[in-house]
Amino acid sequence: MAIPISYNLRSAVARWPAALVSVLGIAGTVGVFVAMLSMARGFQSTLIASGSEGNAMILRAGADAEMVSAIALEEVRIIGDAPEVMRDGRGAPLVSPEVVVVAAFQLRSSGTDANVQVRGVSPSALEVRPSVRVTEGRFFRPGLAELVVGRNAAAIYRGVGLGATIDFGGQAWRVVGIMEAGGSAFDSELWCDAAVLNQVFDRPENIFQSVTARLVSKDRFSEFKDRLTADPRLTVQVERETAYYAKQSRVVTTLIRVLGFLVAAVMAVGAVFGALNTMYSAVAARSREIATMRALGFSRGSVVLSFVVESLLIAGVGGALGCVAVLPLNGFTTGTINWQTFSHLAFAFRVTPGLMLAGLTFALLMGFVGGVFPALRAARMSVARALREL
């Protein structure tokens, strides 16, 4: 039978200053680890939330982002004619040919400029993307220099509130509405009429950068894709909208994750040394107790298990503390440059149960590494010699 766990619990409590150092070291490491991952998760979720399973995103073949894509009006019509595309009450296809430009706006927080993605959409954009809705004011009127501003953009940038007039691209734009897009990337965008945007930025009138099509069913995607890619009149690539935005998030998400792992790894080395120190000093201070246990008949394996469990207990408390400490970050909104669009994207930290479990696992791993070597030392010590120690 193993040495009772109450022995380890009480021993750790009895030596609380040393245990506390380990707990705090591990808590800090887990806190940073979970915070970085929750940032990556938040960024990824924001972009993925921008897509809908029932929507298809069409770009020029070979383009990896809207910025480098071009689709002509004739192609938009061919796309709209596909039977897999949903139609509105008047029988018009639910497709939104779109253009994007990047404009600089002043951040409220720092007063410095940051790039904002301005998206020119079709008047049917809200029907194509039902998750986006206007919560204040109204949607833009076709042909007018009017903007609908995403909720996050309105909060982050100076002078883009409802009713404001903004100058960019040599044109005065009036903010006529605030839109809510369920925490997706569209919350950080400004939407206007695609034709007006093309005109203001001196772009060819009938060229767009992407087309988003709402399908009659998400199960018809493959059929739709095959139809468009096989059509000799089109040179396009077709993706599910969710897949497109997931791909868009990959660079930044990977960067944040790699950075997070690096920082956490460096901190983990310190935390493991802290745990090692705590456990080695625990073994040294309790050598006579360990020898007594061994004399009573507890095996070496029991001693190893006992000290590893003690280290895991300390690490578990540290891990839980680290997770709890970062919980207030959940939902906290921040922003970064999306390197695919070169524009600022607001997103919220997402501290999920899965990430907290990962943090706890990471803490237990540190506890195991920090506990196993002192535990082996404890098991290997000479019982006869340790019994003589005062």
Added chain:
Amino acid sequence: MVSVDGTDIPGSLIRVRHLNKQYRRGSETIDVLQGLNLDVGAGEFVAFMGPSGSGKTTLLNLLGGLDVPTSGSVTVDGDEITSMSARRLSSWRARHVGFIFQMYNLIPVLTAAQNVELPLLLTRLGAARRRQQVATALALVGLSDRAKHYPRQLSGGQEQRVAIARAIVADPTFLLCDEPTGDLDRKSGDEILDLLSALSRDHGKTVLIVTHDPRAAERADVVLHLDKGVLVHDPATEPVA
């Protein structure tokens, strides 16, 4: 019956033959035990005496399977413990040996009852049965009312009585006591010796005690002296029955 000359005593509980133990200190080799022989019958109360450094504790550790000899054998109740693996030796100790140390060696973060229960955790007894045996052992040493006390809340004599309860709770084959009264005042020491005598006399326990204290040795049936690495039996030093 006790013998130290290597003569086999039929049915002896403990049989030690040609026991040697050397220690190395730097380049120097120290012979602590040199061809020691010992036979102890069941139920004997034996005291080992000798000057500091004569190897008394080393002998006790070898008898209890806490140390391994350089050569020779120790057989207890038919089991030759000197050839056992560390793993087997642990389980053998749990079944056969009750240790009583000079400094009591109680676990400070466990209560008296939890300390006494420790050897029982290595048995197959259920929790209820363990509690019952702990209560019996604590009653036997007169500490039923101290079961929930921590070692720091007990006097030295009480701590040693808890240690005795821990040593006997699993009903081991024999008790090994290393200076059990060495850290106690005279009154407490006498109480501990009374207990050990009673365990031998009334319960038939085999008790081996290492001591400097002639008063402790007086309680034993047989007193053996360690001299130059071997045991010497001097009946003249033994108490008159």
